[in-house]
Amino acid sequence: MSTIWIAVIGSSITAFLNKYIGHSVPEKWLDRPRFKRINTLVPIVLLSALVGVQTFATKKELVIDQRFAGVAVALIALKFKAPFPVVVASAAITSAAIYNLF
Amino acid sequence: MSIKPKNDALSRTSLSVAFTVGLYGAAFGAAGVTAGFSILQTCLLSLLLFSGASQFAVVGIMGAGGSAISAIATATLLGFRNALYGLQLAPILKVTGLKRILSAQITIDESTAVSTMQENNDDKVRGFYLTGIGVYVFWNLFTYLGALGASAIGDPAVWGLDAAVPAAFCGLVWPRLKDKKQFLISALAIFMALSLTPISAAGVPIIATVLLAIIFGWKK
Numbered sequence: 001m002s003t004i005w006i007a008v009i010g011s012s013i014t015a016f017l018n019k020y021i022g023h024s025v026p027e028k029w030l031d032r033p034r035f036k037r038i039n040t041l042v043p044i045v046l047l048s049a050l051v052g053v054q055t056f057a058t059k060k061e062l063v064i065d066q067r068f069a070g071v072a073v074a075l076i077a078l079k080f081k082a083p084f085p086v087v088v089a090s091a092a093i094t095s096a097a098i099y100n101l102f
Numbered sequence: 103m104s105i106k107p108k109n110d111a112l113s114r115t116s117l118s119v120a121f122t123v124g125l126y127g128a129a130f131g132a133a134g135v136t137a138g139f140s141i142l143q144t145c146l147l148s149l150l151l152f153s154g155a156s157q158f159a160v161v162g163i164m165g166a167g168g169s170a171i172s173a174i175a176t177a178t179l180l181g182f183r184n185a186l187y188g189l190q191l192a193p194i195l196k197v198t199g200l201k202r203i204l205s206a207q208i209t210i211d212e213s214t215a216v217s218t219m220q221e222n223n224d225d226k227v228r229g230f231y232l233t234g235i236g237v238y239v240f241w242n243l244f245t246y247l248g249a250l251g252a253s254a255i256g257d258p259a260v261w262g263l264d265a266a267v268p269a270a271f272c273g274l275v276w277p278r279l280k281d282k283k284q285f286l287i288s289a290l291a292i293f294m295a296l297s298l299t300p301i302s303a304a305g306v307p308i309i310a311t312v313l314l315a316i317i318f319g320w321k322k
Contacts, residue, residue, distance in 0.1 A: 011156060023192045051292060074272045
């Protein structure tokens with residue numbers, strides 16, 4: 001079995017367990033202030049790290065290329081409260097324009 | 103299905119949320135294929151995993167050459183908030199057996215948000231199912247279309263798909279940054295991940311940033 005299949009099946013199982021556990025355990029198990037504070041920050045750090053790596057990394061090298069321009073435009077779109085599809089499309093158009101023109 | 107007049111606004115809210123969020127599925131479908139997943143593998147993530155941020159993380163990490171373990175671990179940590187949503191929803195839905203399994207599967211950001219916005223218990227239940235099932239249908243439909251579209255494209259950079267994925271992550275993290283401290287933590291996470299990139303295996307720089315969440319979340 002390829003590693004992609006392992007990732008697909010493994011992450012699907014743990015995602016369902018996450019969801020099912022919430023519906024099944026007594027509330028006090030997970031209802032702890034410290035735990036909730038950390039859990040609020042977990043998506044922030046993971047998604048931010050993904051933004052950084054997906055924008056600047058090519059394998060193990062850090063580079064500045066057309067992706068950076070695309071993401072910068074996405075951030076501007078977000079600043080102006082653009083809806084998600086507009087954010088993604090504006091990044092793609094910017095990046096494609098630079099990649100194809102230079 | 104007949105819709106009572108008093109629930110009209112709720113149905114409209116649920117469906118518009120479902121459709122808008124469903125559209126993002128096209129971005130995920132394209133991201134999956136761009137990362138080297140087959141159309142089937144990409145669609146299975148939407149059908150089975152069904153949690154946007156976790157799905158993008160899996161294809162992002164695998165596409166960058168990360169191990170299955172780091173992809174699974176990152177996706178699992180990202181999906182943990184769904185457990186907290188389940189905690190809030192269980193006393194409202196009061197379901198068991200197969201119904202609980204199906205309810206758990208559609209326990210995501212959007213279904214929880216629409217449900218908790220409602221005032222009475224009936225509307226909370228209705229809002230949860232309408233939004234959850236609606237997002238499920240549209241998200242999977244658009245995943246398939248996005249995957250089909252991207253597989254017809256050769257080099258993803260020509261269409262800007264290489265920038266669309268980090269832009270999608272920006273769109274997912276942006277609404278969560280509510281104060282200066284959270285912006286700072288976000289910036290630190292980017293810095294930490296990039297610093298680790300040249301010296302560690304792909305995927306490790308992402309999951310390592312959980313340390314920051316623990317450090318900054320430990321004390322109030």
